[in-house]
Amino acid sequence: MDPKPRVVPEGGRLEYLQALVTEFQETTSQEAKEQVLANLANFAYDPNNYRYLRELQVLDLFLDVLSEDSDTLVEFAIEMATQGE
Numbered sequence: 001m002d003p004k005p006r007v008v009p010e011g012g013r014l015e016y017l018q019a020l021v022t023e024f025q026e027t028t029s030q031e032a033k034e035q036v037l038a039n040l041a042n043f044a045y046d047p048n049n050y051r052y053l054r055e056l057q058v059l060d061l062f063l064d065v066l067s068e069d070s071d072t073l074v075e076f077a078i079e080m081a082t083q084g085e
Contacts, residue, residue, distance in 0.1 A: 014052045017049070017052050024040070025061075034073060037065065040053075062077040
C-alpha cells in the first residue's frame, strides 16, 4: 500500500483533503484507492468539510468512480453521492 499523504503539521484541513485527493488520483494500488475513498467519505459526514470538498471537486471524483470496476469503490461513491438525502 502507498504511504499516507504527507502533510506538514501546520497544514490545515484543505491541505489534508487535497493530499487525499492527490493520492487517490496518483496511486495504482486498488487497496490504497479504497482506503482513501473511505477516508474522503468519512470527511463528508462533517458539515465543516463541505466547502473544502466542494472546492476540491470531491463529489465529481465520487461520480467518476461510479464507472470503476471495483464494487467496493462504487459502493463508497454511492454512499457519498447520496449523503444528505
